[in-house]
Amino acid sequence: MCLRTLPTLVLQWKEPGPTCIVRPKTVVPDFTNRAQTGISVEHCHFVAMLMRDKGFQKRVDTHGHDVPVVVREGAGTTGAEYENGLDALRVWKERVGKEPGFPRCRVEAQDAFYTSLGNGHFFQALNLHDTKAAGLNNDGAYGSAQLRDKDLREALDVGVRSVVLKSSTPRKVRARISLLLNSKHEFRWALNDKWELQVMDTTENTGYISQFERIAKVLDAQELNCLVRHQLGVKDSERIGR
Numbered sequence: 001m002c003l004r005t006l007p008t009l010v011l012q013w014k015e016p017g018p019t020c021i022v023r024p025k026t027v028v029p030d031f032t033n034r035a036q037t038g039i040s041v042e043h044c045h046f047v048a049m050l051m052r053d054k055g056f057q058k059r060v061d062t063h064g065h066d067v068p069v070v071v072r073e074g075a076g077t078t079g080a081e082y083e084n085g086l087d088a089l090r091v092w093k094e095r096v097g098k099e100p101g102f103p104r105c106r107v108e109a110q111d112a113f114y115t116s117l118g119n120g121h122f123f124q125a126l127n128l129h130d131t132k133a134a135g136l137n138n139d140g141a142y143g144s145a146q147l148r149d150k151d152l153r154e155a156l157d158v159g160v161r162s163v164v165l166k167s168s169t170p171r172k173v174r175a176r177i178s179l180l181l182n183s184k185h186e187f188r189w190a191l192n193d194k195w196e197l198q199v200m201d202t203t204e205n206t207g208y209i210s211q212f213e214r215i216a217k218v219l220d221a222q223e224l225n226c227l228v229r230h231q232l233g234v235k236d237s238e239r240i241g242r
Contacts, residue, residue, distance in 0.1 A: 006180040010069060013169045013177075021159040022070055022114055024126035025106050028092040030071060030115035032175035038091075039120045041101040045136045047125035052145040056152035059161060068119035068162040069181060071174065075112040077167040084171060088115045101136050103127035114164070117174055118181035130156045 029039050051057075057064040073085025086109055096102045103124055107113045116123050127133075129152065132143030145152055165177075 006177065009173060009177050009180070010163060010165070013165045013173060015072065015164045015166055019067070019161045020164045022068065022162040022164070023159040024123045024156060025130060026111070026113045027070060027116050027123040027127075028089055028105060028107055028113065029120040029124070030117050030174055030178065031088045031091045032117070032171060032178050038095055039124065041099055042136060043121050044102065044124045044128060047121050048128040048142055049135070051125060051129065051149075051152060052142060056149050056155055058151040058155070065122060065160070066119055068122060068160065069117045069165065069177065070114040070162050071117065071165045071169050072167045073113050073115050074107075075110060081167040084174075085113065085115060085167070089113070101133075103131045103133050106131075114162075115174075117165070117178040126152075126155055126160075 129142045134141045
């Protein structure tokens with residue numbers, strides 16, 4: 001697998017111009033994410049806990065959270081492009097309905113929205129805060145941290161800078177980008193003073209990247225649930241085995 005193809009693919013399919021501000025409430029995971037295994041509910045909560053307990057790591061230049069990569073979907077798209085977004089929304093709503101712990105989905109089929117190819121856990125962790133969802137494993141609820149964390153409040157109310165790909169991005173390309181994003185360590189994104197995307201050939205070093213995170217990137221949803229429980233030392237949970 002050649003990681004060098006990732007910047008090429010992203011730059012090929014991104015919308016022209018600078019990056020866009022995307023509100024978390026308008027984002028659902030693309031169904032190609034993690035080879036169609038979806039995202040891990042326990043990892044969503046793990047990231048939400050980091051935001052609550054350590055503060056939201058706002059992106060400034062090359063520091064802070066990674067730059068998300070999303071695809072524009074929904075209203076304004078037609079044909080196969082429109083169906084890609086609807087399929088992702090349908091799959092996500094089914095997943096949320098079957099597995100307690102995910103934030104409720106606030107996107108409807110007639111809306112303009114985005115699907116996440118990278119940073120799916122990041123966006124849904126933000127949505128846990130925005131919907132004041134209950135924590136897993138008796139860890140309380142979210143929603144109070146943003147009252148004291150202005151950067152978290154800004155991320156929820158205004159949004160976060162993201163790379164937006166065209167709605168015409170083919171499914172095979174989406175799957176490839178999603179896979180490569182979960183393997184990315186050898187370069188990092190940067191935003192210049194015009195909010196344009198730049199690629200830097202260096203090791204990623206953000207507030208959320210650790211050895212745990214590197215391992216987490218290559219696991220499917222169920223494996224990642226288990227890894228998070230191990231990381232947190234959770235041995236008595238009704239979610240064990242799921």
